[in-house]
Amino acid sequence: MKFIHTSDWHLGYAQYNLEARFNDFFRAAVYTVDKIIELNPDFVIHTGDIFHHSKPTPGAIRHAVFILQKLKKAGIPFYLIRGNHDAKTSRELAYGGTSLKLLSELKLIEYIDDKTILLDELNVAIAGIGHYFGTLAERKVKEVLSNSKIPSNYFKILALHNFIQGQLDKVSETVSIGLIDSLNLDYVAGGHYHIPWVRDNVNIWVPGSSEATSANDWRRDDVLFNSVSVYSSFYEIEAVNKSGKWEKTVRTHKIPIRPKIFLKVESYAETASEVKKELIDEIQEKMVKLHDYFQTEHEDFLVKYKKYKDILHKPVVRIHLSTDMRREEMDLFQPSDIQTDLDLLKLEIIINQEEDEFYIPTETISTLHIDQIIKELSIEMGGEEIYPLVQKVIQEFDNRPVSRDLNDEEIDRFIGFVETGVSNETHEINGKSMDKAELNKNLEETSKDRSNPKKRETSTQNESSTITIKSSLEDWLK
Ligand SMILES: [Mn+2]
Incomplete structure (x- = not known):
């Protein structure tokens, strides 16, 4: 049977x-x-x-x-x-x-x-x-x-x-x-x-x-x-x-x-055209290997189904790309050019962009005390001197019930705090007494620092965020 x-x-x-x-x-x-x-x-x-x-x-x-x-x-x-x-x-x-x-x-x-x-x-x-x-x-x-x-x-x-x-x-x-x-x-x-x-x-x-x-x-x-x-x-x-x-x-x-090619590419190239070339080389290498493999392993199949050769040369490609390209270069990067140049059936590129922003590594975040996280963030944001202010904000909200989200009023208060400083009291920063106006000025300068690229380059760690280019309309679920 x-x-x-x-x-x-x-x-x-x-x-x-x-x-x-x-x-x-x-x-x-x-x-x-x-x-x-x-x-x-x-x-x-x-x-x-x-x-x-x-x-x-x-x-x-x-x-x-x-x-x-x-x-x-x-x-x-x-x-x-x-x-x-x-x-x-x-x-x-x-x-x-x-x-x-x-x-x-x-x-x-x-x-x-x-x-x-x-x-x-x-x-x-x-x-x-x-x-x-x-x-x-x-x-x-x-x-x-x-x-x-x-x-x-x-x-x-x-x-x-x-x-x-x-x-x-x-x-x-x-x-x-x-x-x-x-x-x-x-x-x-x-x-x-x-x-x-x-x-x-x-x-x-x-x-x-x-x-x-x-x-x-x-x-x-x-x-x-x-x-x-x-x-x-x-x-x-x-x-x-x-x-x-x-x-x-x-x-x-x-x-x-239909062949599906999945690649993880870590590129250190900084320009869009260099990255493009690297990706094309990687895809082509796999396509040549695949073609050679079929010629030897599936000769009969290729004779029986002649049209399969066209399919063999037109794969679906998905790439996870880690890149150092900056935003400006990223805008010049056109995955659709690669798809056209190689005559692929479909190309999807998922980009992990290295970004010059402060961050706390996600793998350690759960083991850090919230106070420690805020301290590190304060330092990254522009200096240890704003730490006492942020600390004060935390203290204010320390007694909130942890099991629920903040309500609208609390959120308003929180935002108000950050925007206007803590109160009219004076604050000691680096042994110097500051009033509210000075504190705000200090905060303003800090945020200027954040948008200053030179300052940002001194940051010790990079944020990794995921941006999907050409995200498909496809429903990826079965
Ligand atoms: Mn099914």
Whole structure:
């Protein structure tokens, strides 16, 4: 007995609003199915999110029909469960059924809608549970399995579209390993999580999505040269019953898809044109390596899918850039030029700019007493002499309830304090007595110092802030 497990095709997703990406999701699923037909399994299990949208466009439906017809012609049954993208809410379920029901009525798939089906010729049982939020996911698993009558000699498969314990922390809709382990299953087919993920000691296999719906999906084990993600995966499972005991082997198949290049670049160049050149060199280096790699490793694939070469040369690129460029240079820096020069499909640059401003390192801030922080800030702001003033401000607010935010009146008072000085009393600064007017003058000079670049250069530490250039309209969440 042999079957294929694939998941999360997300057909119809025009990522970055690009038609090329819409086609990428289609192409990845076509490659997958072509390979499946070559392997000629007894059946296929798809663990949900065949569509990206619960109301797929006619184009996305045509993609699905085209792909599923290939399998139908080859006589390979296709079992599918409901992903969160396929049909999100009960409201949509209520209005005349989902796209999955449509595919099922067209006899292109068999929709396993929270039930167990028995493939008696193969001695296989498939329990399929769609996506559920919260604890409902686990309850549905228990419910469906306890209502099923599965002969003990059958190969028992559970198909799920939910997170599994160990994938993401603190997600309420997580199915626990303990529950899965207690069910005595031969193969747990997982969807929803887009990165390949295996716990073979408890028979859990997650092939990941067939294309990347977000940059998070690039974090696979099989990235090339530490920076290029270019595969998706599916599993081929062969199982034999040897004197009452099932023995199985699981093979991973990789599908070449649109390359995604992720780079961390620390640049010490100070001009926009130098930084640009560095980035172009880095990207080109990876592209050349990738091209060479494909020529040797995937010669057959390149012959079979000639158009893939165009895709290979047009990656999606994301760069985390640390730079010393000053603001003025930053304004001259145009990532879109790089995208155009290299003819990339999409370039995103996230810039960590070094800035000449005072700061308290965030990693130590929690261990510093507030008074110490204020003292350091005072010194950075222009001199120890304003420290007594700031101290006074703190004292004033020291008795405030810590468990709530300041109310409007308190905020006004606080702002008033800083703007007008503490009171009409005189203050001792460096042994000198100052009245309110002098204090204000002192504060004014201090703030002048802050905006004076020469003075700023003497500051010992730099602030690191994150600025996203060309931030994408893309919703990075699955
Ligand atoms: Mn998905």
